[in-house]
Amino acid sequence: MPDLLIELFSEEIPARMQPRAREDLKRMVTDGLVEAGLTYAGAHALSTPRRLTLAVEGLDAASRPQREERKGPSVNAPEAALQGFLRSTGLTIDQLEKRDTPKGKAWFAVIERPGRPAAEIVAEVLESTIRNFPWPKSMRWGSGALRWVRPLHSILCILSDDAGHEIVPLEIDGIRAGDTTRGHRFLAPEPFSVTSFEDYAAKLKRAKVMLDPAEREEHIWHDATNAAFAQGLEVVEDRGLLTEVAGLVEWPVVLMGRIDDAFLDLPPEVLQTSMREHQKFFSARDPKTGRIEAFVTVANNETADRGATILKGNQKVLSARLSDAKFFWENDLRTVHDKGLEGMAEGLRNVTFHNRLGSQWDRIERIERLARTIAPQVGASPDLAAEAARVVKADLQSAMVGEFPELQGVMGVYYARAAGLPEEIANACRAHYQPLGPNDDVPTEPVSVAVALADKIDMLTGFWAIDEKPTGSKDPYALRRAALGVIRLILTNGLRLQLSRIFAEANPHADAEDLLAFFHDRLKVHLRDQGIRHDVIDAVLAMPGNDDLTLLVRRATALADFLRTDDGENLIQGFKRANNILTQAEQKDGVEYSYGADPKFAETDEERALFAALDAAEAEIAPAMKAEDFAPAMAAMARLRAPIDAFFESVQVNSDNEIVRRNRLNLLSRIRAICLQVADLTRLEG
């Protein structure tokens, strides 16, 4: 059983594409091999910036021979049919057999496919893999037509077993597969040949190439944390950066340097962002103060001066970057000092938010108005909420956010503090964007909550008004996220808001009903994730006041809990039975039985007991419902189960006595009315 080794050696592959490329290479090659009749024991893919490698162990040396029989046309069929059959089988007439069939004599073809050597199959599979590789972006180079992520220089493709190794015969657009590769671009550039995966990995290690990305990551993290520890610091963890950096080097060399004292007063977020985004540096901080004091860079070269030149260069670049950041920071602080945060926001008049929804400034004015309306309903001061709304987006005009857009909100907090604004307003600068995703924190400070709601509801009603709603997978303005944000803000804070009215106030041109339906859809998804059945939600949505999401969820939760009890489950059956009989009778008689039933027409004890039970339940349910205390209301309803069951057990509703019948139907109507106060139980399934 030979092993297969493939290496596709190219110019530098973007780091972010390598993980996916490894998966694709493994999948495409192994799928192709299996499809062609080769089995294998295991496969793993590896990569460096310059190579994609696949090792397949225990591959069949050849595919199994196959024999296929195909029935052709009748021997009496027209010549054309026979010719067609010959073409499709690739045989000549003397290779066919005549056989008896129940429908007379017919031509048969027996096609023998001999087993094919693995090398032949590998060559085909690899060629097709290279030509159809799903790079997110690929290119041509030179005069060729071949596409790859960057110019492809060589292909190593060998099958090896105990007897030795063979090169798989393959040539793609002038690149002939061989058994040679190269080491590190600077440290070991000479080509060398390999005989197996083990030989390849070992020789690469000697040629200063760490083939396994996981090993590079481990090495980088190990050396970085050690270097930081030696200076009493700790590296700020950053998985994404680690993976990226490991994809930029073949031979990682970790170097650590101090950040110039002149920059240590910059906000840590600024230091970290600048270092991460522009330089791909890790940050190292003092574990006691949390202050970022040093950086860790990962070079791809071992030098005679042990990295001194490299470190000096990196330090210089960082200082230039941080000088810029410091310049922005000081400029921004000056602007805030001279003109206040509102002065900084002035420039937003000239920034278009959306060509049909005006400028960012127009939007801020709308948010301010809405925040003022919402504030009292969330326990915030309307003036404070309005003031916050006017400044929360000011940092979009700061030089710092211009340079580092990802610091929006974060800088706002610093600048608001510098402007001497109250802490609630400063916090709102960042918090009003939250929650940013399903796992992000939800703001709870009332001012932040008011502005966060106003921000999102303005956006939703705005895009609803110009009919730019999300469709299918298209949601360019992230409106689904905004709606979920509103839902989580309301539920987390237990807010009692009449959304329909707020929508109408936010933007009278938006179809508030349609928007509410959109919210209900998002809410269903949200509740389903929490284990509440969709029909329970439907039963609750059908009730009045369904734009009050807190109420809605409380009701749904109570109903879901109720349905999990034995009484609840059975009561629903009783309710449905009552409702069915009643509905049929109403349809038949063409009237609605909603007159009060009279106990004096009750004939049996069970009937009288039900009257008494309904009176008792009503007395309990009405005040509980009024207090929106759903659990006791449902408990009271649950107590109806036994009398209802007993009633149906002993009483025939459709009595011959019309008065008795009508009275009983009116009694059922009371059951229905009581039950429907809680939720639209007709929508429950099962």
Add this chain to the structure above:
Amino acid sequence: MKQTAPRSFQEIILRLQNYWADKGCAILQPYDMEVGAGTFHPATTLRSLGAKPWAAAYVQPSRRPTDGRYGENPNRLQHYYQYQVIIKPSPPDLQELYLGSLAAIGIDSSLHDIRFVEDDWESPTLGAWGLGWEVWCDGMEVSQFTYFQQVGGHDCKPVSGELTYGLERLAMYVLGIDHVMDMPFNDPDAPIPLTYGDVFRQTEREYSRWNFEQADTEMLLRHFEDAEAECERILAAAETDSAGRRIVMAHPAYDQCIKASHLFNLLDARGVISVTERQAYIGRVRTLAKKCADAFLRTPAAEEAA
């Protein structure tokens, strides 16, 4: 062969010129018009189109009015130099050739950390894009390295390899200078040693003021319209001249396209173009660039079979 360290800005330029001349490039002179980058030189934009092989290298003075800082910022200038290399078809050893050019200006790859970091290039004004990297030396971007895939809306066949060096930044690094104005322009031991500041401080101040405050925006707008109209007119002219010769005027038309592009940059620096208008202006220049590319492909210089 170990290289001695260069001592001045101009020595770095001269070494690049010699290096690429040695490698067989035609050493061209800067294009005699205001452009935002070396890519705008017709030796790159137009010559990257069509099948005819091409290899050229040149310095291109480039103007970015919005980057002006009155000569006070250590790194930013409204007028600076790019070194541009364009080779069609891109040779298989272009990366090695490029690394050789770094060695030629004193960047020893055994002491430094040179890396190719993903950076896809796109020029919305030229209707062009390519894939490649920014090249980092010790964490600093020293060049752009691009394989052109499309220019003026046309697929590049064959593909050109383009190298762009930001000369001031690269030279400051090689020479160990912190403020661009302090950089020796000629040999520091020359009888009259000149710094970059001696040559450019005054012009940076003057142009910064003009770019940001003084340029007559109405005139600029008018000139933009004129350049656009002239470009269209040139391209709409009959391909045969009065003597019956077939002469497609791709280059004169392209000059007007370059003009329009620079005028747009000036208007942008004056802050009179809103965010929404921006896209429209860029689209207008792109339309011109595409038409010029179409025209160039109809010339013998492109050698594209009719």
